[in-house]
Amino acid sequence: MSELSARYEAKAASTRTRHTILVHVLRYGLLALPAAVIGTFVLWPLLMTIVHSFDQLDGLGHVTGFAGVANYQALTASPVFGQVMQNTLVFSVLSVVLSIGIAFVLAMLLNARALSASRILLVSLFSPTIMPMIAAANIWLYFLAPQFGVVDEMLGWLGLGQFNWLGHPGTALGSMIVLFVWKYAPYFTLFLLAGLQAIPPEVREALRTEDPVGWQSFRRVILPILSPVIAFVTTMAVLYSVETVDPVYAMTQGGPNNGTNLVMYYLYQLGFNYFSWGQAAALSVLLLVSLSTLSGFALIVLERRTFHWQ
Amino acid sequence: MNIFRKIPMALLGLSMVAGIGATLPTVVYAASKAPVDLTYYYPVGVAGPLAQIMTKLVDSFNRSHPGIHVSPIFSGSYPQTLAKVETAIQGGNPPDVAVLNSTAQFDLIHLQAIEPLDSIVKAGDFFPALTQPKPGGHYWGVPFQRSTNVLYYNKNAFKKAGINPNQGPKTWAALVADGLKLKKIGMVGIEIPSDGTTYWTFEPFATEAGHDLGGNIGTQVYFNSAAAQTALQFWMNLSHKYQIMPKGILQWNDVPTAFVDGKTAMIVHSSGSLESILTKANFPVGVSFLPKDKSQFLTGLGGGDLYLFKGIPAAQRTAALSFIRWMSAPAQAAWWSMQTGYIATSPRAYAQPAMQQFLKRNPQARIAVEQLPYAQPELSTYQLNQVYDVIDSALQSVIDGQTSIKLALDQAQQQATNILAPYVNTKGN
Numbered sequence: 001m002s003e004l005s006a007r008y009e010a011k012a013a014s015t016r017t018r019h020t021i022l023v024h025v026l027r028y029g030l031l032a033l034p035a036a037v038i039g040t041f042v043l044w045p046l047l048m049t050i051v052h053s054f055d056q057l058d059g060l061g062h063v064t065g066f067a068g069v070a071n072y073q074a075l076t077a078s079p080v081f082g083q084v085m086q087n088t089l090v091f092s093v094l095s096v097v098l099s100i101g102i103a104f105v106l107a108m109l110l111n112a113r114a115l116s117a118s119r120i121l122l123v124s125l126f127s128p129t130i131m132p133m134i135a136a137a138n139i140w141l142y143f144l145a146p147q148f149g150v151v152d153e154m155l156g157w158l159g160l161g162q163f164n165w166l167g168h169p170g171t172a173l174g175s176m177i178v179l180f181v182w183k184y185a186p187y188f189t190l191f192l193l194a195g196l197q198a199i200p201p202e203v204r205e206a207l208r209t210e211d212p213v214g215w216q217s218f219r220r221v222i223l224p225i226l227s228p229v230i231a232f233v234t235t236m237a238v239l240y241s242v243e244t245v246d247p248v249y250a251m252t253q254g255g256p257n258n259g260t261n262l263v264m265y266y267l268y269q270l271g272f273n274y275f276s277w278g279q280a281a282a283l284s285v286l287l288l289v290s291l292s293t294l295s296g297f298a299l300i301v302l303e304r305r306t307f308h309w310q
Numbered sequence: 311m312n313i314f315r316k317i318p319m320a321l322l323g324l325s326m327v328a329g330i331g332a333t334l335p336t337v338v339y340a341a342s343k344a345p346v347d348l349t350y351y352y353p354v355g356v357a358g359p360l361a362q363i364m365t366k367l368v369d370s371f372n373r374s375h376p377g378i379h380v381s382p383i384f385s386g387s388y389p390q391t392l393a394k395v396e397t398a399i400q401g402g403n404p405p406d407v408a409v410l411n412s413t414a415q416f417d418l419i420h421l422q423a424i425e426p427l428d429s430i431v432k433a434g435d436f437f438p439a440l441t442q443p444k445p446g447g448h449y450w451g452v453p454f455q456r457s458t459n460v461l462y463y464n465k466n467a468f469k470k471a472g473i474n475p476n477q478g479p480k481t482w483a484a485l486v487a488d489g490l491k492l493k494k495i496g497m498v499g500i501e502i503p504s505d506g507t508t509y510w511t512f513e514p515f516a517t518e519a520g521h522d523l524g525g526n527i528g529t530q531v532y533f534n535s536a537a538a539q540t541a542l543q544f545w546m547n548l549s550h551k552y553q554i555m556p557k558g559i560l561q562w563n564d565v566p567t568a569f570v571d572g573k574t575a576m577i578v579h580s581s582g583s584l585e586s587i588l589t590k591a592n593f594p595v596g597v598s599f600l601p602k603d604k605s606q607f608l609t610g611l612g613g614g615d616l617y618l619f620k621g622i623p624a625a626q627r628t629a630a631l632s633f634i635r636w637m638s639a640p641a642q643a644a645w646w647s648m649q650t651g652y653i654a655t656s657p658r659a660y661a662q663p664a665m666q667q668f669l670k671r672n673p674q675a676r677i678a679v680e681q682l683p684y685a686q687p688e689l690s691t692y693q694l695n696q697v698y699d700v701i702d703s704a705l706q707s708v709i710d711g712q713t714s715i716k717l718a719l720d721q722a723q724q725q726a727t728n729i730l731a732p733y734v735n736t737k738g739n
Contacts, residue, residue: 257706272393
């Protein structure tokens with residue numbers, strides 16, 4: 001009897017072992033494919049970029065020797081680099097502040113009348129967002145064309161003169177910021193609106209009776225509830241703005257006088273127009289470090305400030 | 311028995327009956343061989359529907375050459391096309407043929423991307439001005455869409471302002487005088503594009519004032535010469551002192567639009583924009599040489615050549631050579647010139663009967679080729695795009711009022727010298 005049960009147990013154990021092995025194989029087998037894809041297309045190029053940023057590269061990107069920090073020195077010594085950094089800073093700060101600010105106001109307005117005509121408004125607001133950036137840039141290129149563009153035409157009705165918007169570094173960068181806000185503010189509105197609508201009706205009811213003016217409830221309740229969403233959209237806005245390259249390519253090619261040369265476009269120029277692959281790799285590494293620091297920092301803040309209903 | 315077996319049988323029977331058995335092997339061979347596919351990148355650098363015209367030209371080649379199929383790929387502006395070609399080379403998949411700036415040859419040679427095309431260039435009898443320079447003693451590009459800077463003017467506006475409509479202003483002083491008269495009748499006197507390829511519209515003015523920006527030496531530029539400063543001061547005077555040119559940076563593509571809209575009376579633009587301007591303008595258009603100052607009617611050459619790429623299979627190489635030879639032959643050169651306004655690249659192209667008739671109808675098209683003896687080589691260096699960006703930025707920063715002429719040009723000279731330093735001892739190849 002005991003012999004028999006022992007045999008059964010041994011058999012069951014071996015089945016269990018086989019079963020466990022099978023589960024492991026399946027588990028890692030399933031993981032292998034995505035891991036291979038990430039390894040090949042993300043990690044390996046990332047690693048090679050870091051390595052290449054310290055290499056001497058010829059015009060075709062072949063390694064010809066070790067460069068130490070020479071690529072970084074050459075990159076930062078160029079006067080264009082300073083201007084590009086300044087452009088990117090101005091563009092990103094203004095784009096982020098304006099798009100989030102406008103998105104916030106839009107979300108509050110839409111939330112206040114969520115049940116009435118806002119659906120159509122929402123759809124029309126959202127239309128720039130679903131448009132590919134390159135198409136949006138071409139539409140704006142037409143809007144801004146001097147003499148016959150929509151913007152000049154509308155200014156003409158007001159009796160104002162024609163203006164070459166993309167012809168001056170300042171106004172060209174301003175136009176880029178307007179394009180960014182036009183495209184992304186409605187997108188961020190959606191997130192903020194979702195955040196606002198997640199506030200339970202009884203909380204809203206309580207706020208309305210306790211604080212009819214609304215400022216205190218806005219500051220002490222709504223803002224803290226929304227803070228993770230705000231932190232999230234801000235992080236996204238910063239990343240999107242630093243990554244902006246398509247409108248530059250389509251509208252100004254970084255000009256006039258490098259006035260709209262943003263860091264991603266400069267990266268493209270360094271590599272594909274100037275064949276300075278070493279400097280391009282160095283700039284990629286700088287971007288990688290700064291962007292991951294930024295988003296890591298944002299995630300930490302996000303986690304700490306997260307509001308829990310319980 | 312299916313249809314595919316029937317055809318050769320039928321052919322065999324037919325050929326035997328007709329007694330042409332000897333030609334059969336070739337027929338079968340040609341029918342069984344897939345056409346050689348060629349990839350061909352090209353840019354559009356002037357006004358007009360050039361992409362459509364190019365597609366027509368290539369279609370006509372494909373129809374007349376059954377063994378070859380060329381896929382034309384429109385690749386943006388000249389620098390964008392160069393960037394795409396460069397990417398393709400790095401990916402180990404170069405195009406077979408591409409049209410790129412004739413000035414890009416230094417960089418292409420340095421990248422070991424192209425093959426010399428000596429036999430085609432020598433046999434082509436092209437205008438000598440179009441086949442210079444010869445880095446390393448070879449011809450690297452076959453002249454294809456070449457142009458000069460010309461002055462377009464509105465003849466109606468000239469009449470209205472009391473200026474002789476049969477010729478454009480011949481000197482810088484006459485340009486200013488005409489501009490002032492045109493301003494009085496409420497028009498913009500002149501527009502010279504200062505965006506995209508600022509160096510190209512600027513270089514003839516600098517040359518006219520005494521020195522070019524560097525020509526085609528490859529490793530040396532003269533951005534801060536007294537001549538360049540004089541020329542830039544003249545541009546600034548047009549917009550600030552005489553106020554006959556709009557202030558600020560003028561976009562390459564907007565300038566012809568302002569001209570055909572009748573808002574601007576004179577423009578400097580590529581001769582390659584001629585056909586598009588003639589088609590769109592509803593007034594008689596005059597074309598003339600650029601005005602002279604110290605020397606005589608100097609203009610700048612520009613435009614693109616056909617290049618053959620290294621590292622393509624032998625069958626493709628042979629097909630690519632036929633394609634380049636066909637594209638640059640007098641008949642096609644004449645057709646392309648009539649459709650676009652680019653210079654037909656050889657005297658033989660101008661001797662074509664169709665071209666002769668065309669010139670009778672459109673005498674304006676003569677100007678660019680008559681200008682060739684005065685045309686100066688386009689600024690051409692190693693690290694071309696970077697050097698262009700340096701001089702373009704310097705010119706634009708002055709035009710936009712951010713920097714003084716001297717400071718901007720001195721800085722540009724310094725930057726360009728640094729960029730070119732590693733190449734100074736490189737001779738040609």
